[in-house]
Amino acid sequence: MTAELVRGQNHPLPEVRLEIRVSAGTPIVAGATLGDEHGRVHGVEWVAHPGAPTLPGIEVPKQAAADHRLAVDLDALTPSVHRVTVLLALPSGSGGPARFGAVAAPFVAVTGLDGTEVASYTITDLEPESAVVALELYRRQGVWKVRAVGQGYAGGLAELLADQGLPQAQQLAGTIQEAVAQGLARSVAAPPPRLPDADRPRQTAAPAQGPDQTHGGTAPQGLTGSTTPQQGHQPTSPYGTTPPYGSPHDATRPDHTSAQHGGPAPADPSTGAQPAAPTTGGPVNYTHPGRQTTAPPPPPPTAPPAQPGQPARPVAGDATGWSMEERLYNQVWGMFEDLARTTAAYRSAVDFAESRMEQELDKVLSDPRSRVSGQGDAAREAARARHAQLVDQAREALDRDLVQLRAEAEVVEPALPPAFASWDNPVWHGYRTPMEIPMALRLGDLHLPESEGVRIPMLVRLPLERGLWIDSGRSGSGDVLADSDELRRLALDTAVALAARLLAVYPPGEFAVHVVDAAGAGSSALAPLTRAGVLAAPPAAGAAGVSEVLGRLTQRVDLVQMAVRGGAADALPPGFDTAEQLLIVNDFPHGFDDRAVTQLRYLADEGPAVGVHLMMVADRQEAAAYGPLLDPLWRSLMRLTPTPDDHLADPWVGHAWTYEPSSVPPGSRVMQDVLARVAEARRSWNR
Template identity: 60%
Template sequence: MTAELVRGQNHPLPGNRLEIRVSAGTPLVAAVTLGDEQGRVAGDGGWLAHPGEPHLPGVEVPRQAATQHRLAVDLGAMPDGVHRVHVLLALPGGRPDAPADFGAMAAPQLAVTTPEGAEIAGFTITGLGAETALLAAELYRRQGAWKIRAVGQGYAGGLPALFADQGVPEPATVAGQIQYAVERERARSVAPPPPAPAPPQPGPRAGAAPAARAAGAGPGTDASSDTSTDTSVDGDTDASDNASAGIDYRHPRRRPTRAPAAAQHSRPDARADASATSAEPATLNGGPTPPPTVPGQAPPPQDPAGRPAPTGPPEPFAGDAAGWSMEERLHNQIWGMFEDLARTVAAYRSAEDFARSRYEQELDRLLADPRTRGGAAADAARDAAELKQVALVDQARAVLDRDLAQLTVEAEVVDPALPPAYAGWENPCWHAYQVPAEPPLAVRLGSLTLPEAPELRIPLLARMPLNRGLWIDSADDRRLALDTAVAIAARLLASHPAGAFAVHALDPAGSATQALAPLQASGALVLPTAAAGAAGVGEVLGRLTERVDLLQMAMRGGAADALPPGLDTAEHLLIVHEFPYAFDDRAVNQLRYLADEGPGAGVHLLLVADREDAAAYGPVLDPLWRSMLRLTPLPSDHLADPWVGHAWTYEPALVPPGSQVLTEVLRRLAAARPAYGP
């Protein structure tokens, strides 16, 4: 069964040898870039195939601009360093008959087929406007198996903007070379090949459900559901059926400059290797018509005979991501799991919206026609439309359940391998805690869940050093908010080497004594007790403000060696309880200064407060609240994801009731830490 994809959705590929067929109402230019795990251009033998240089290992692209292309791909011949292959489409420049942008032409269509012509997946790229180039699709590896993802990301700046997003050196020059190569060739259309009889479809991937026939949209990396679009009542597919919800599917961590592949922070299941294709009716490594031989170029590489195509997803394993160390690989794997969950849920929700929207459209058409407004025929048509809606949602749910099952298996493998900094307090790794020798890459602040999969918890990791302050909202439960703050502070302490992290506490009214007892008893606080009263608040804020001033001046002036000899190099965390009690105007300004300038000098804020308590300050404190990451002591769906529009439910990383693990960890840390002085 063919899967009709929409933006963000993916579909497994049954083998290595494929064709990607492009159809458009006007001649288009096709190109391909080879990318690493993060989509940045990569490849020792070249990373760009375009009309002037149409061959890369496993890839061949058209030499002309044409209304229809057949592009051949051999995934088995991709170099080891290539993890994404991006299929690019662009309008040719300098043609009087060319439209001004994609919005002025019919929606381009892509079809992924076997060499024999059996269609695997399709994608109609709708919702385009002023764009003149687009990243149409990408093929990528997911735990050793290849998938195709529908992308459809347009660029109003044309190929230069697209190449710049992928880290291509001198993107404007490269784009000019492609247009020059196109101008040298006579634009022509390649007639589509006659449809070949579809061979028996391969069996489903292990643990996978059939591809859903419902449209959806999901965000920028791997676990979007695989869905397809049914036809409307009149037998034609509505253009609105595949319309995107306006989500930006670009990877949120792409950078305008390229970093070495080994240092990229991504995960293999967020990799996309979009296969390329040829303008001639040919396939790589065999097929009905062999690819043309280009003088001066080596023939396309051949797939080793007898290589079996993957029959199912490989077993997941901990550290299945790029990185220098296991800690970095686990961090990137967790981030990839977050992306996977975001994508597959976004696709499912979009499929539901699509099914409901099409059902309403069909009812509107029935009601608009007096001949179908009533009677038995109208009742039958309504029942058929409702059944179609239910079928679409059920198919989308089957895909969601398949993806969630895969993610659940991966989470069960990853969780036992997490280091203490990433693990929940209930994880047995804390019982074998040893004081680390190096600062952590990140620290866990809690867990994230979505309503569709409440049992699947993705760790919320904050990269270190913290570049934003943390605000524990105490509006619902003040004591639990303080316990959450203590648990986070203890985790930060335990994740750093002895003496590399220091904690200060402001408790103006002395109401936090019991909650802060584990930190005080272990000597984790810089001062023996939390600072109390207005005088104590002013003294601690003044000392930390002076520290930030000294470090800022030293860094800006390049005079780090001029710092006072007694100034320690540790990161500092300030816990502020009962804000704004005992804070005068000067103390408030100092707190705002620490929030803005402190992270750059190694001073971080952890605020336990109810925003309503500070309402008397009006808008003066609005920048403070906005600059901090708001966390809650009780599960709350307040963390917005601008990437796909989800509201994630945050659950704090609290110590299990009755557990002494936090006290024991702080005791071991105290034994290895030098005593702090006032």
């Protein structure tokens, strides 16, 4: 399972022969340093760079490029090497950007030689830095791990190398930049300039290749996981590399975090093709696991020219990507990032205006003469007037950006495929069962207090990497008028709508849903699933039903884990159901004893890696009787609410985003019609 790392996080490496893929959207330099057990680089012979690209166990590209592949063989490193540090830098004297804050956030992925992604990291929060330590592979107690670093250096390569203890840092930095300058004519071209109105890349043509670059495989049809934006979005719109908020984090309860991570993002880039040999460059292959590789489709239509002085009119799919699905996914993440950035700028401007006014008023009040004279009143009025002017200017800029985002949302929403679309989107009326698993799933919408009219779809990657917790208790401002019974009903309705959406976007036979309703209290809300006949079995009731379902799914996790770890996937029992499994648990903890709770925690922790996912409908306050026993369970799930609530925060700027579930419009039969087609497709598939 792909690990989407944040700064400082580490992850074990399952193999020693690896590729490190870099996507930056603009030509950059990639290199690596070898360090001892203390991380110290002993000399220039411990640095792989474009002028000396090969060292024992490491090979780096020979030129600047927008996309890189570095080959690593950890077993081939000399015994004195305990750390491999991957560094990125902007070429000097090339006429290009001089700081990482002016380019898209670089995306880095560690993959196996078969393209399977192990870990990924989007390097955000860079501003004046022109060189950065992206990540490091380090050996601890005989085990190799990868750590996301993201340490930037405004002094460039010389400062970076000096920080690693290299005595000849200044001279080597000059040598590297000279080698890069000689190869710039052959480097991968950067994408065209950003559109001024969107402030993020919207080009869709396939990346150019230099004469020394090759694809590691056939151009993929779809995108990946943590790089879809994970490889698709990049800040200055990380949509081009990885979702910034892969998934938002719980802002009000620090023990509830979401994954992606969405975000973004980040999106697991995997090529699906075995490279013949390490390459020295070439665009990152963003194939979604299991997708067929075909030639990239033609780019989407460009926006018609706008009137002079007016922003360009938005176009659906106007983002980078190999397929329309990927381009729309990246565009949605781009909209999320744009809204986050423009709101952050507005809030910062308002804070500055408040601080400035307070300082000016304090200055007036500190002078006894001005406190009792008309001069003081005039100074106070002038301070308030300057405050109002600054706030008005900030609001004007925010409103201008919101107008553009609303216009973009108006063209993007109708163009979304079913997996990304809301239930009131007409695309559901023409629903057909899919042949492939989509890249992502819409869980609901996100918005901010300053932008009530702009809703951004909340997309998470498929297959799910974390379970879901639908909160059936009181959580915030959105449910003050609902009683506890109504909240429970709304929570289960939300779970049913999400389960129906999952069933609809998976090909027939590739997704199964189980339900545990120990008290039988959810029969009415579960009716759309039971009537359509899309459940794997009738909802389990009572303690015996709970035990039977949990025992069966726990055994499934054990079997698959043993088969995978033993490299004998074909040794699974005959007739074994290879479809992904979703378990909906309603009204927890009713009907659960200690053993059942332990099994539930096991499924939450180990299930997603082998295709068993958990969706709990529960009120945490009611379950508090279990004490700290359940804390690990809550922390492992992504918390959603059946009513609007501002519990999600993105790690970029810390906004508290208001989440709204994607509900079926009142009186609509769209979900029942979709489930009926899902059931019909399943019957045809089983014949």
